[in-house]
Amino acid sequence: METPRIITRFAQPMRGLLHRFAYLGLIAAAFGLMMLGKVDTLLMDRARVHVVDAVAPLLDALSRPAAAIENAIVKGREIARIHEENATLRAEVEKLRQWESAARHLESENESLKTLLKWAPPPEAAFVTARVIADTGGTFVHSMIVGAGAQDGVKKGLVVMTGDGLAGRIAAVGNHSSRLLLLTDLNSRIPAIVERTRTRAILAGDNTDRPRLIHLSDGGAVTAGDRIVTSGHGGVFPPGLPIGIVTSVAESGVLVQPFVEQARLEFVRVVDFGLEGILEGSPPPRIEPASRRRAARKEAAKPDEGTGR
Amino acid sequence: MKPTLARQLDTQARRLMPAATTLALVLLAAMPSHLPGLARIMPLLALIGVYHWTAHRPDLMPARVVFAIGLFQDIVGGGPLGLYAAVFLLVHGGIVSQARFFVGKGFIVLWFGFALMSAAAATAAWVVTALFNAALVDSRALFYQYLLTLGMFPVLSRLFLRWHPSLVAGS
Numbered sequence: 289m290e291t292p293r294i295i296t297r298f299a300q301p302m303r304g305l306l307h308r309f310a311y312l313g314l315i316a317a318a319f320g321l322m323m324l325g326k327v328d329t330l331l332m333d334r335a336r337v338h339v340v341d342a343v344a345p346l347l348d349a350l351s352r353p354a355a356a357i358e359n360a361i362v363k364g365r366e367i368a369r370i371h372e373e374n375a376t377l378r379a380e381v382e383k384l385r386q387w388e389s390a391a392r393h394l395e396s397e398n399e400s401l402k403t404l405l406k407w408a409p410p411p412e413a414a415f416v417t418a419r420v421i422a423d424t425g426g427t428f429v430h431s432m433i434v435g436a437g438a439q440d441g442v443k444k445g446l447v448v449m450t451g452d453g454l455a456g457r458i459a460a461v462g463n464h465s466s467r468l469l470l471l472t473d474l475n476s477r478i479p480a481i482v483e484r485t486r487t488r489a490i491l492a493g494d495n496t497d498r499p500r501l502i503h504l505s506d507g508g509a510v511t512a513g514d515r516i517v518t519s520g521h522g523g524v525f526p527p528g529l530p531i532g533i534v535t536s537v538a539e540s541g542v543l544v545q546p547f548v549e550q551a552r553l554e555f556v557r558v559v560d561f562g563l564e565g566i567l568e569g570s571p572p573p574r575i576e577p578a579s580r581r582r583a584a585r586k587e588a589a590k591p592d593e594g595t596g597r
Numbered sequence: 598m599k600p601t602l603a604r605q606l607d608t609q610a611r612r613l614m615p616a617a618t619t620l621a622l623v624l625l626a627a628m629p630s631h632l633p634g635l636a637r638i639m640p641l642l643a644l645i646g647v648y649h650w651t652a653h654r655p656d657l658m659p660a661r662v663v664f665a666i667g668l669f670q671d672i673v674g675g676g677p678l679g680l681y682a683a684v685f686l687l688v689h690g691g692i693v694s695q696a697r698f699f700v701g702k703g704f705i706v707l708w709f710g711f712a713l714m715s716a717a718a719a720t721a722a723w724v725v726t727a728l729f730n731a732a733l734v735d736s737r738a739l740f741y742q743y744l745l746t747l748g749m750f751p752v753l754s755r756l757f758l759r760w761h762p763s764l765v766a767g768s
Contacts, residue, residue, distance in 0.1 A: 307660075314664045315686050321668075321679030322729060332678050339672045343624065350628045358631040423629035423636040424674045427738040428726045430637075431675040433627070467675055474730055496735045497637070551633040 337462035340433060344465035347421040348435050355554055413526075415559040416440050421465065423553075430473035430495060431456075434556060437464040445524060447559045453530035453547035454478070454518065455556055466558075470550055471531065472499050479521035480531055485509045488519055491531060491544060498535060501542040512536055516544050526561045611763060615657045616666065618757070619646030623670045637738045640746040643670050644718060645753045647685045648711050651692045652699045653761065663689040677729050684718045684725075691717070704754070711750050719743045 325332040366373070418436035436442050438461050448455045448468050456476065459469035469476055476493035480501065488505040504510065514534040520527030532546040600608070622642035630636060643666055650658035667682030674681070691714055692699055699710060719739055726734050 311660045311686070311690055314660050315683055315690075318664065318667065318679040318683035318686060321682070322677050322725070325678045326729065336672050336675075336678065339669070343673070346624055347627060350624060354628055354630060420629050422624075422627040422673065423639075424627045426639060426674050426676070427637060427742050428680075428722070428734060429675045432629075433673075474732060474734065494732075494735065495738070497634075549633065551636055552631055554629070554631070 333460045337437075337460050337465070337467070340467070341437065341462035341465050344421060344433070344435060344462070347433060347465075348419070351419070351421045358554075413559050413561045414441070415557045416442060417555055417557050418442070418466075419555055420468075420553050423551075428474075428495065430470040430476075430493065430550075431459065432468045432470065432553065433465055434468050434558070435465055436558060437462045437466050439463055441560070442466050442558050443560065447525055447529070447561060449529065449557050449559055450548050450553065450555075452549070453532065454525070455546075455548045455550070455553065457524065458558060468556065471546060472497060472550065478525060478531065479519045480516050481519040481527075482510050482534075483515040483517050485514070488521070489516075489542075491516065497550075498543040498545055499532075501534070501544060504542070510534055510537060510542055523563050526563060612657055614760065615646070615650035615654060616662045619643055619650065619658075619666050620669055622646045622753075623666065623673055627673050638741040638745055640742060640749045641715070641718075642746075642749065642753065643667075643681075644685065644688065644715055644746060645711075645750050646757075648688060648692065648714060648750075649754050649757050651689050652707055652710070653757075655693060655696070658689070660686060660689055677726070680722060680725055680729070684722050687721060688714050688718050704751075707754070708750055712747055715743060715746055 321332075416436050418434040418440070420432050421435045422433040424431055424433060434442075434448075442458060442461050444458055444461050446458045448457055454471060456468050456470040456473070458466050460467040470493070471478055471491065472493045472495065474493055474495045476491075476499070478491040479488070480491040481488050482501075487509045488503075489501040489510075490503045491499050492502045493499045501510065501516065512534050516531045516534060518525040518527055518529040518531060530547055532544040534542055535545045536543045620643075622645070626639050626642045630639070647658065647663055647666060651663070663685050664682050667680075667685035668678065670681040670685070671678045692710075695710075699707065702710075719742070723734065723736060723739055
């Protein structure tokens with residue numbers, strides 16, 4: 289049956305208009321979501337982790353062949369170099385034996401000094417080992433998804449490490465997956481110190497492979513080759529975790545090469561040092577009742593009004 | 598004659614394939630490659646899916662599906678929610694409005710169109726990210742990502758083209 293011409297004549301532009309409205313509405317929704325995410329990060333994180341949780345098994349399955357191929361390549365390379373490596377390892381064992389005896393000596397000395405000082409040891413650290421199931425570190429965000437979540441004891445803000453050093457921290461937690469914010473991400477800020485000079489600074493990620501040291505406390509007492517470790521300020525990271533090595537000191541900034549090779553991350557340790565630090569998104573501590581705070585704000589606003597006139 | 602249930606299901610599955618393959622591309626791009634540096638410049642595979650299917654079968658890749666794919670990319674990628682939803686929609690809108698240029702053209706023309714569209718998409722994403730974070734993001738990685746995405750286009754697009762006959766048979 290043929291549709292009457294009058295209907296098609298009106299229906300066509302109407303449909304076009306509706307389509308255009310739907311399209312513009314969706315674009316507006318996308319920007320609205322971005323705005324909402326800027327204002328209410330917690331809500332967005334919660335919605336996000338549920339979806340990631342749902343696809344975590346898929347990601348996990350996808351990540352296995354890649355890891356298997358990588359392992360095969362690494363094994364092949366190792367066999368090719370085994371003799372050479374054996375010799376260097378022997379030499380290293382020799383050297384480390386001497387260090388071991390030095391360490392044992394220092395350990396016993398440290399132990400006895402601690403008892404003399406009544407030193408309170410920090411709480412015992414607990415950790416979960418998790419597989420990296422997705423490397424989502426794109427051009428705009430440096431993060432990964434690991435296959436352990438709340439049911440494995442992972443909490444937001446926990447420290448993520450490998451044997452080499454600090455990798456980042458947990459930014460969002462689902463039931464059986466969580467998001468690891470790498471220390472190179474634009475939003476990563478880690479209180480650090482230069483190990484040699486004890487100069488305090490903040491290690492700020494900028495989405496490149498080498499984060500920068502900013503806010504150096506005494507104007508650049510740092511040289512290339514210095515080791516950077518966490519300072520423990522802010523109470524999120526414990527002091528002394530190795531982060532990386534300074535590669536260049538220039539006018540534009542101090543660049544740090546992290547010890548952790550992010551591309552090669554396969555298993556990470558999520559460590560709970562028992563620290564309750566200041567984290568973004570956590571509610572600010574309430575110190576005084578709201579009424580008094582309002583009064584204080586009014587007081588503070590007064591001089592501003594004076595200068596305005 | 599009314600088609601049987603199995604036939605209807607088969608048709609539905611075929612019609613869902615463009616969206617499903619593009620969603621799979623999002624996950625594929627998130628796979629840990631263990632190659633140094635690749636993760637930073639991992640091609641934006643989902644954009645290829647969105648572009649290809651919008652250019653060839655806009656009826657199976659409507660704006661709401663593009664929006665959902667973009668949102669999924671944002672969720673998995675960890676970026677601000679809505680960023681790639683908006684960027685993919687812009688690409689989609691660009692093709693739909695320039696349908697006369699895209700429909701029935703050869704592969705090289707489509708690839709050229711993709712080069713322009715994905716350049717616009719990368720620029721838009723960069724600007725929005727800079728505004729969102731109130732900081733300039735290093736654009737070199739983005740440039741290499743763009744080149745890689747451009748290089749991946751023929752591979753994926755050819756693969757998708759093989760499925761076209763089965764899609765036509767289903768609809």
